[in-house]
Amino acid sequence: MSRLSAARATTRPAPPATTDPGPHGGSWDVAVPPPARHGGDGARVAAALGLDPADVLDLSASVNPLAPDVAVVAARHLRSLRCYPDPAAAGDALAEAIGVDRSRLLLTNGGAEAIALVAAEIGGHVDEPEFALHPRGGAPRWRSNPHNPTGLLAPAGEHAAVWDEAFYPLATGTWTRGDPDAVVVGSLTKLLACPGLRLGYVLADPDLVDRVRRRQPGWSVSGLAAAALPELLATADLPGWSAGIAELRAELTALLHAHGLEPLASDANFVLCRRAAGLRSRLIPHGVVVRDCATFGLPDHARVAVPDATGLDRLRIALERSAAPETAVPGTAPLRRSVLATATRSGDQPAITTGPGTPPGSRPGRHEP
């Protein structure tokens, strides 16, 4: 069994490959919510379409398509809800998994809290486009690695004071780039496919970790997240997941190309696509949500998460049907025939820069830790 087949065998249940047109036969107008600022708006779109969120393929949030179902693991730890949280054991387990001294690690309520705590302590700036939650306006340079939204890893010679490694393990199969003097903000949301659990971390020298810890509100990491983390980490297969995602990404890229889109090279579990104006509105009636990139300043781009094999089939069907609705056969109609497109986008395509020496579409060498 290949690593990908093995990984596929453990993946969580996927939504159905075809979607029911709904009780009214897909004949009424629905105002689809405008794109969320950070993507991850599959549940909102599902509510607008009158669907169960599990029936929407949400490719606007880039989570590991090969991770086991977090709900199944979390269900084994519900007793933790009766007590106040104690994240000590979870922090120990994460430090051991990453292979760092415990004093260098702070567990946080998602990558978002890690970013907010470090930004409050040392400030920072970014080179646009960059993830919206990073600070804009201080001295130290921040950079997501791989970069959001392009998906490119930073070349070995590139420097940043703060690396956001939310997608690093899925891109490289290793935990961290390991620059000795850099601060790392991490997110377990992507790696473990657990956006609702809220788990992230700061990795830095012990002095900065202490300062940042003093800023963290008490009980910030929930008892359920802390209780489930050791078991979630025990399932983690960074090299297998990263290799499986690389195979799936190649399939996704070929599929997008075949449909006239221009996917750019990516090292991550998502692909940035040019010539994708209107793609989100086009796919939503077919129950698929991608990340519109207007909020990155890239109005005709979309970011598409790498789905599992079932998700790829479903995306293929959605692209085919949305390209030629007149050829749809009975029972294959879009979820809604008319969707009020909410965001009309136009304008020139801005250049994407990802730092010196990494023009869009180029592929820097992987940086091993």
Ligand SMILES: Cc1ncc(COP(=O)(O)O)c(C=O)c1O
């Ligand atoms: C680069 C990057 N860093 C951090 C985060 C935040 O992660 P979390 O959901 O764990 O707060 C995201 C979420 O999309 C992200 O794209």
